[in-house]
Amino acid sequence: MLRRIALVAVPLTLVVPAVAVASGNNQVEISATPQPVEVVPLPCFPAGKLTLGMTNTGRKPTIADMRVAGDAALTLSRHQFSSYLPVDQLVKAPLEVSVPRGTAPATYSVDLTVGKQHLQVPVVIKPVPARDNVLLGEQAVASSTNGNMRLCGGVDGNADSEQWGASGWHDNTKGVFPDTYGVDFVQPTTIGRVVLQTLDSTKYPAAVMGVRDFDVRLRNNGVWTTMEGVRGNTTGRLVFTFEPRAVDAVQLVIHDSNDHGYSRIVELEAYAN
Numbered sequence: 001m002l003r004r005i006a007l008v009a010v011p012l013t014l015v016v017p018a019v020a021v022a023s024g025n026n027q028v029e030i031s032a033t034p035q036p037v038e039v040v041p042l043p044c045f046p047a048g049k050l051t052l053g054m055t056n057t058g059r060k061p062t063i064a065d066m067r068v069a070g071d072a073a074l075t076l077s078r079h080q081f082s083s084y085l086p087v088d089q090l091v092k093a094p095l096e097v098s099v100p101r102g103t104a105p106a107t108y109s110v111d112l113t114v115g116k117q118h119l120q121v122p123v124v125i126k127p128v129p130a131r132d133n134v135l136l137g138e139q140a141v142a143s144s145t146n147g148n149m150r151l152c153g154g155v156d157g158n159a160d161s162e163q164w165g166a167s168g169w170h171d172n173t174k175g176v177f178p179d180t181y182g183v184d185f186v187q188p189t190t191i192g193r194v195v196l197q198t199l200d201s202t203k204y205p206a207a208v209m210g211v212r213d214f215d216v217r218l219r220n221n222g223v224w225t226t227m228e229g230v231r232g233n234t235t236g237r238l239v240f241t242f243e244p245r246a247v248d249a250v251q252l253v254i255h256d257s258n259d260h261g262y263s264r265i266v267e268l269e270a271y272a273n
Contacts, residue, residue: 027058028085028114030066032095036122037110039074040129041103044152045137047077047096048123054114056085064114071108073099074123097123101186133157133269134191135183135250143180144172146262154181159267161201161236168199170262171254179263182217182251183270191218192244192273194227196252199264200236207234211263213256216240219249234258236266244273 031053039048056062066081077096085091097110105125112119131137135155145151149169158167171179194216200206216228228240250270254263 027056027062028064028117029055029057030112030114030117030119031055031090032110032112032119032121036107036124037097038124038126039097039099040126040137041099041101042128042137043101043139044155046156047098050095050097050110050121052081052093052095052112053090054081054083054085055090056087058087061086067113068095068110069113070097070110070123073103073106073125074108074110075099076110099125132271134185134189134272135268135270138183138185140169141180141182141184141249141251142169142171143178146170146172154265154268155183157267159197159237159269161197161199161204161266164199164201164204164264164266168264168266170264174261177255177263179254180251181254181263181265181268182249183268184249185247188220188246188248190244190246190272191250191270192242193271194240194250195267195269195271196238196240197266197268198233198236198238199266206236206258208258209264210234210236210258211252211254211256211265212258214252214254214263217251217253218245218247219251220245220247224251 033051037048037050054064062085064085068079070076075098081093083091103125105127108123110121110123136157140151140155142151153167154169156167198206198210200210212233213231215226217224217226227242257263
């Protein structure tokens with residue numbers, strides 16, 4: 001005898017881990033290192049770097065939102081840090097802190113809050129240091145900047161081509177030249193030597209990826225003067241010296257690179273002599 005079996009529709013149930021929401025509870029511990037963090041008031045000087053942390057001390061995984069606030073003088077790279085937190089595991093996130101040029105030396109604070117937990121991190125504004133390299137930390141100006149790079153990457157003090165991914169500059173117009181990169185000074189500055197480090201790493205040698213054809217220019221009272229013209233370059237570090245003079249801007253005008261794609265600068269420096 002043929003038996004008929006009735007099929008019954010059963011709702012599908014998704015099994016997910018239990019999660020406690022960290023809101024108004026004491027399950028999350030806050031941390032921040034280093035303390036204090038130090039900041040120099042120059043537009044392209046490396047920002048003060050904090051590592052924010054949240055640790056779930058409860059019995060179940062949780063989701064937490066950290067509110068990040070600071071004194072009005074501070075510029076923060078983020079105002080919130082949200083994350084899923086396994087039990088007893090530190091979860092970290094970066095925070096960069098900077099201040100406008102001219103900010104007086106003082107101690108400010110960054111305030112971190114998760115539920116009822118609160119942490120105040122001191123931020124020490126340092127005086128602008130004496131610098132032989134007068135471009136270090138000054139405001140960079142470029143024709144364009146690739147989205148994977150930072151405008152300030154070419155004047156942040158890091159001339160190591162092996163750290164190209166973390167520091168350096170290149171334009172955002174592949175195969176289109178000329179490109180420009182330089183610094184505008186807030187007051188006349190004496191320059192007698194310019195140093196260029198183009199990309200020249202083991203993986204990306206200058207003869208393949210460095211700038212090839214370019215001019216070094218200085219501006220005084222709105223008038224540009226070409227101090228050096230280089231064509232067919234295949235080396236990574238180049239030094240140009242000339243009679244020291246007071247100028248209000250330094251600029252590279254790049255006409256081509258060795259791969260004919262992008263203009264790549266690891267560091268641009270200038271000195272009085």
